[in-house]
Amino acid sequence: MYQPSEMAGFMNAMYAYNQQLKSQIVAGGTPTSLPLDLLKLHSAEMTAGKSRTENWQSFVNVFIASQKAIVDTLGKTELKERYNTAINNCLNCHKTECTGPIPKIKKLLIQ
Ligand code: HEC
Structure with a gap:
């Protein structure tokens, strides 16, 4: 059976969270809560064979x-x-780290 890694699970939670932000913003709302612990990006275990590459390190922070800036009401x-x-x-x-989900992530953009 396919067991998603801790990181894959966290990525999916980030996806769901941003989907919810998108509908809130499109509806004219102002999101203020960020319930995800983004520091997990530094600690979560990744799928076997994947690692925190130089490219990852350059984009993660x-x-x-x-x-975080999205929910900064003083932004x-x-x-x-x-x-x-x-x-x-x-x-x-994702352009270099894990290209599969790119079409799905593009759908999150607000046109
Ligand atoms: C710093 C690099 C980086 C950033 C930023 C990043 N991702 Fe990822 N993402 C990855 C890597 C690497 C994987 C593969 C993780 C694994 O398999 O353990 C991944 C996996 C995924 C997956 C597939 C999960 C699965 O079920 O296999 C989705 C969906 C995803 N990311 C969405 C997003 C979304 C949405 C964002 C922004 C809110 C985002 N990612 C930000 C690197 C990144």
Whole structure:
């Protein structure tokens, strides 16, 4: 049976969370809560054969900061732009680390 790694499970939780942010933002809402522990990105176990490559290291903190910026109610940049920046950071890492979910992640972008 397929047993997703701790990291894969966490990625799916991030996907679901951002899907919910997207509908909230499209509906004109202002998201304020970030219930995910993003530091798990530094600790979660990955699928056998995957590892925290140099590329991963170069994107992970940029991504974390951009995901946090969405719920920063003092943020000066437009909400939709902050949200799309975070999703583009998902994509930046995925371009080299794990390309399979890219089409799915692109659907999270707000057009
Ligand atoms: C720093 C790099 C990085 C960032 C940022 C990142 N990912 Fe990932 N993602 C990965 C890697 C590596 C895997 C494979 C993990 C594994 O198999 O253990 C993965 C796996 C996934 C998967 C597949 C999970 C499965 O069931 O196998 C999805 C979906 C996903 N990521 C969505 C996202 C979304 C949405 C974001 C942004 C909110 C994001 N990722 C941000 C590197 C990243």
